[in-house]
Structure formats: C-alpha cells, structure tokens
Amino acid sequence: MSQTDIGTELRQAAPEPLLPVEKKLIGFSLGTGLVLLVALALLNYFMPATF
C-alpha cells in the first residue's frame, strides 16, 4: 500500500467494536496502575527522599 493511501484507509476503515478482551486490558491496566500509584504515593509519603 502506498503511503498516500493511508489517509483514505483511515477514513474508510470499517468500525471494530471493542472486544471483551480489550475492555479487560484497559480496565485491568487502569485499575492496577491506580492502585500501584496510590501505594507508591503512600510509600513516598511515609519514606520521603533522603538527602
């Protein structure tokens, strides 16, 4: 496919609904990420950087 066809391809691409596995990936990533960030923030609070 030539590069100039890319714009057309992107405009005309058939919709692909989110699959359950994609929803799981997004949800699991966000959930785990937020939990870990909160845990790290607490760790950071109770163990501040030492100089």
Next chain:
Amino acid sequence: MSAIETAPARISWTASETAPSISEDWLSVIIGLFIFVLALAALANIDLIGWAVTTSVWSNLGEALGTASKSYAPLGGVGALLATYAALLGVLSAAAVALKADVQKFALAFTAVFAIAYASWVVGRDANFAAVTPAELQKFGISWSLRLTNEGGFVFALIAGLIVANVFPRFAETIKEAVRPELYIKIAIVILGGFFAVTAAGKLNLATSLLLRGVAAIIEAYLIYWAVVYFVARKWFGFNREWAAPLASGISICGVSAAIATGGAIRARPIVPVLVSSLVVVFAVIEVLILPFLAQTFLWREPLVAGAWIGLAVKTDGAAVAGGGITESLILAKSAAEGVKYQPGWILGTTATVKVFIDVFIGIWAFVLGYIWTNHINATSDKAKISEIWQRFPKFILGFVLTFLIGLYLALATPADVAAKVPAAIGEANTFRVIFFILTFFSIGVLSNFKKLWQEGIGKLAAVYVISLFGFVIWVGLLISWLFFAGVKPPLAG
C-alpha cells in the same frame, strides 16, 4: 533500540541497508563504552581524548573553540574541531560498515551533518544568545542577550535540522545516511551513565531516592497512559486495533521504539509503526521547543519535578534526554540569577533515569500485547514467544548501567588519589556526550518534514496525538512528577 532491529520495517534513514550483522543498539553500547574506556585512561595519567573540541560562550568567534584538556591546548580550537570530526568519522564509518550501509555515502553525509550541527552549536553559544547573568553580560561587553543558556545551541541545531527538512528536502534526502538520532542518543546515554555516577556519588542517598521514584514512571507510562490513549483512539476516533495499539504505545511509552515494538508484537503491517514513529518525532520536536521553557518559567523552584516531567512528557529517548539537558541549563541559570546555585547533572540525571526505567519494560509490554493479540484477538499460529522480550530489550541500557556502576565504583571504592581524578576523566567522555546530543538534535530536526507527513494523510492520527499529549499525558505527567519529586532538591554547588 532493539525494538528497531527486530521490527518488520525500519525508519526511512536505514532504507539502503540490508541485514546488518549488528544492531544500532549494540553498536551504541560498543561505541559508548569505547569512549568511556578511553576517557578512563586519564586515571593512569594517560590523556587519550583530551583533544576533543569544546565550545565556550563567546563574543569573539576566534575564542569560541578549544580542547577538552589543557594538555592538548597547543592543538588550538580549529585543530581540536578537525581532530574530533576525523575521529567521529572514523568510528561512525566503522559502525556504518557493521550496519552494511554505503560507507562512502555515509562519510559524505556525516561530514555535512557534523558541519551544520556543530556550526549551529557554535552559533548558539554566541554571548548574545547564551549569556544569562548580568556578570556574564558585563564579561562579554554586551548589553543584551536572549539568555538561552549554554545549552541553547541544542535548539539551534534542532532548528537547523527543521530548516533542512522543510526548506531543502532534497538535501535532507541526500544526507539521510548519517541522520541517525537513535544511534547518536544511545551512545550519549551510555556515556551519560558514567557522568551520572560521578554526580550521584556525592549524594548517594538522594540518587537512591530518585531511582525508587523512577518506578512511578513505569506504572504511569504502561498502565495509565497506554490504557487511556488506546481507549481514546479506539472509542472516540474509531481506529482499528492495528493502528490504535502502536499509536497508544508511541504516545504513552517511548515513542519510536515502543511503536515499532508494539507493531511487531501485534503483527501489524510495517507501514503502521513507521508512520506512527514519524508522528512521534514531529511532536517530540514541538515539545522540546516548548516544554523546557515552560519548565524554567513555572517549575524552576522544583528542579527535579521539571526533570521527571520532561522524561515523562517527551517521547523518544533523544528528544527527552536532550530536552532534559536544555531544561537543566535553563533552570540552573534561573536559579543562579535568584541566588541559588544547584549542582549540575541532577535534573538531566532525573530525566534520564525516568526514561531508562520506562525503556526497560518495552520488551515485556510488547510480549504482553503480542500474547493477547495472537491468542485472543487475531488468533494465529505465529504466537508471541517469550524470547521476544530479550529481542526487544533496549540493549543500550546495559551500557548505561555498566558505565554507571563502573563510575560509581571508581568514585567511591578506589583510593583517594584515583577517585579524585574520576570527575575530570569522565568529564572528557562527557564532551563526546554533548557532541552526540548535538548530532541527535540536528537529526531529529531533519526527520521532521511536516509537509510530507501531512501529505501522507495522517491528520486523524495527529488529532489523537494532540488530544492525548496536550490534553492528558503532559498534565498527568506533571501531577505524578509533582507527587513524587516535589521538595526533592538537587544538592547545592560548591
């Protein structure tokens, strides 16, 4: 990065190569370590690379150039420049041979790249651009300055590259053999490991704290950014999976390498990660032109927040680490003008740490995506293999860690008379780190042909990028940087 070598397609600058026997990634480790080891000979009182050219802030062009070491002063500035050019040409031509590139074309192209990039650097060090403090203005006998600091020359090199790409595209095509930002920045990062070690040795507790905080960057990039950008691309913009996954990786993780690693992992067509990578480079340029100055204006009281923010917000190693260098220079200048003199190296070190931490997990993330795609989305016999984690691991990080550990050992565990020589020795290697930064900035500019990119019809991809980057990535990056780095200040100089 290893991701590039294993990808189904290469970025345009490597188009003439066929099946290189070694990757750019490993070459960067070899070249970076080679320079580092040569520099360490100074510990045995053998100065092997003191002839490297350095550029001072100048008001008289004749005094701009000099040698890294006084022992080579008789060589003169122009002699040092020629020696540095010849040495780099030799080493990088050997690298071109290993990459099976056209060496003659590479040599000619590199000559042009080095000449324009270094000339831009010298122009950027004109006192009217670089001088910052009233004392400096007085010293150079000038009444005004743009106050772009010592590192403003990087911006000049970037602008020179942008001019070449957008005004002289045929010339840009001619020199593309030597336009290799990934190779240049990886060599610089390997050398940076030793420089960061010397900086960290003075404040080991603080350095350890920074490393621990780097973990937050990994979580943010892979688990928060990726999920949100993928959702935005799929749900709001209607991209299919083949485009959305590399795009999410490009915007969220580590730009070019992540997009290419993801493209390979989900078995996307080669054109997909290549176009996403082009977009990443263009936006990285825009960020480098804007974010360091915003950081200087709004974050100069929190230097390490600024350093971490640049590492999280700017995609591609080259632009991020180089942007960290500009940010450091701008903030140190602003702080000095306010009477606070921080030790150099910490802001750049924070940016590099954040970036390296993020890079480490590219292979694992690509494997996770590959596993999901080849088992649950596009079930295929070509399943993701565990060996792909190592294949996609960015090997230059090994070089960074090695020079860091060696530097730390030499600074902390050797007799005092040896340890005292370490900063000067690694300082000479750092001269080359700066030169590779300059080459990186220019190369990134040359790869940023805005008109060509627009003609390729990727406005919709750019829209996702703009919304994700400026509406989410930058601000969440700032929040996380603030959360983990606020109040952590670099040591004071002297």
